[in-house]
Amino acid sequence: MAAIATAEACDSNAALLASGDLRVLQPIFQVYGQCRAFSGPIVTLKVFEDNVLVRELLETRGEGRVLVIDGGGSMRCALVGGNLGQLAQNMGWAGIVVNGCIRDIDEINGCDIGVRALASHPQKSNKRGIGEKHIPIHIAGALIRNGEWLYADSDGILVSKSELSI
Numbered sequence: 001m002a003a004i005a006t007a008e009a010c011d012s013n014a015a016l017l018a019s020g021d022l023r024v025l026q027p028i029f030q031v032y033g034q035c036r037a038f039s040g041p042i043v044t045l046k047v048f049e050d051n052v053l054v055r056e057l058l059e060t061r062g063e064g065r066v067l068v069i070d071g072g073g074s075m076r077c078a079l080v081g082g083n084l085g086q087l088a089q090n091m092g093w094a095g096i097v098v099n100g101c102i103r104d105i106d107e108i109n110g111c112d113i114g115v116r117a118l119a120s121h122p123q124k125s126n127k128r129g130i131g132e133k134h135i136p137i138h139i140a141g142a143l144i145r146n147g148e149w150l151y152a153d154s155d156g157i158l159v160s161k162s163e164l165s166i
């Protein structure tokens with residue numbers, strides 16, 4: 001997929017930024033995974049210290065989409081680890097953005113996907129299966145809706161109401 005540079009996208013889409021159709025996530029994320037730049041349609045998920053639904057979604061075909069998880073910013077456990085990173089790669093997801101923590105960082109850094117998360121944490125999450133898929137979420141100062149587009153590179157992360165053209 002042709003990469004769109006986030007800085008260039010901001011410079012050339014001032015009207016979209018002003019209207020809110022293009023949003024810049026606050027720079028709170030650490031960079032993990034082999035793909036420093038990635039983009040795709042967004043699948044949203046809201047959970048709290050429970051990653052059963054994360055696995056459920058990553059077991060479906062990614063088709064170049066990006067899973068964006070609102071984990072409530074919890075610093076008490078990891079929502080994604082090496083197994084789920086490998087699963088995401090194998091199922092064709094472009095990347096995962098986590099408002100929360102991840103673990104098995106060395107394994108995740110070997111996966112051919114892009115990953116952003118707040119931090120690493122060695123402890124696994126609960127396995128109750130509680131959460132909501134495909135709902136609007138609010139992370140890093142931005143509202144994110146299922147089906148919108150995400151663009152991430154070394155400069156930051158953008159969310160766009162529709163696909164951006166170069």
Ligand SMILES: O=C([O-])CC(=O)C(=O)O
Binds near residue numbers: 051082
């Ligand atoms: O299963 C989990 O809770 C997450 C994990 O450690 C992995 O994906 O390897």
